[in-house]
Amino acid sequence: MKQEKEKSQRKYRKDLRHYFAESVIVTVCVCCLIAVFMVGICLKIFYHQTLTPVLLYGICLIICCVTVCLTGISLFVRTKKITTPVTRVSEAIMQISEGDFKIRIPHSVKKREGYAYENELDELVNNLNKMVSELEGMDYMRKDFMSNVSHEVKTPVAAITGLSEILLDGNLSEEDQREYLSLVHQESVRLSDLCENMLRMSRLDHQEIISENDEIRLDEQIRKCVILLSEKWQMKNIEFVLELPAVTIVSEKNLLMQIWMNLLDNAMKYSENNSIIEIGLSQKESEISVSIRDYGIGISPEKQSKIFERFYQCEESHKKQGSGLGLSIVKRILELLGGNIIYESRLGEGTKVTVVLTIY
Known part of the structure; x- marks a missing residue:
């Protein structure tokens, strides 16, 4: 001994x-x-x-x-x-x-x-x-990142190039021109969102200290995100069930806003038409929990371990034209804020995401 x-x-x-x-x-x-x-x-x-x-x-x-x-x-x-x-x-x-x-x-x-x-x-x-x-892992990640970026950028650029060539050839009706221009606009927006997410991810990677000086009403901030995204996905006619008591936290306003926007956008994106999304907010001692429950397509268990990896997209996500960076951004922001995320999903039954924030 x-x-x-x-x-x-x-x-x-x-x-x-x-x-x-x-x-x-x-x-x-x-x-x-x-x-x-x-x-x-x-x-x-x-x-x-x-x-x-x-x-x-x-x-x-x-x-x-x-x-x-x-x-x-x-x-x-x-x-x-x-x-x-x-x-x-x-x-x-x-x-x-x-x-x-x-x-x-x-x-x-x-x-x-x-x-x-x-x-x-x-x-x-x-x-x-x-x-x-560590260097070998970083080198692999760098090469993998460049490969993913090239792939993600190439797809919308190729679509824009092909559609613009068709438009330049002429001989299209006004209705066809509008349809092709609409597709060009969609791909341009997708490319813009991808670049914006990559820049945001890069800034977060190099950020270690944040100023948590904003006094935020979480219930009001989440409601604002629901209103903003409801306009984007209004064609789906999604019903929201909100249980949002008045909760105040001192944190970083913009970073928290990015968390709710990304998670709610995912929930709406993968929900079926006329479905329900439940959002709950609770406070227990020194912790605040926010849960977002959708009844969409869900994710299989073998793929759930990879959902926070950059540019990772399972087959269901590819159909919706995502960039594969949203959850990576959420994960990094929570690391900076000292929070945690719990992801529960079943294929064909939907997904429940719980964000836990610590009150200091």
């Missing part, structure tokens, strides 16, 4: 300072004894006269020289334990600088013997491997 407590308190099995000190002391002592033994054997075999002071001084000098030589050779061998991982780290950093994020430095966990690290170099190697893993 005492040994386990000591291991939990100490970070390293043996830090480099103690390792160097012990190595030098032990090496010098051992080499000195070896030198004395070697000189003594030589004197016993080859010298049989009386020892004079001058000869004793000479013997001491020889012992010192032999000790220094043996110590140098021994330390040269022992310091390989230090120089090897340093060399590996240097080579790995060189490869990382050239864009190779698959490099990993091998190191043994068994030598730690229950401690967090064997020594400082072991910690350095471990942290470097972690850093490279």
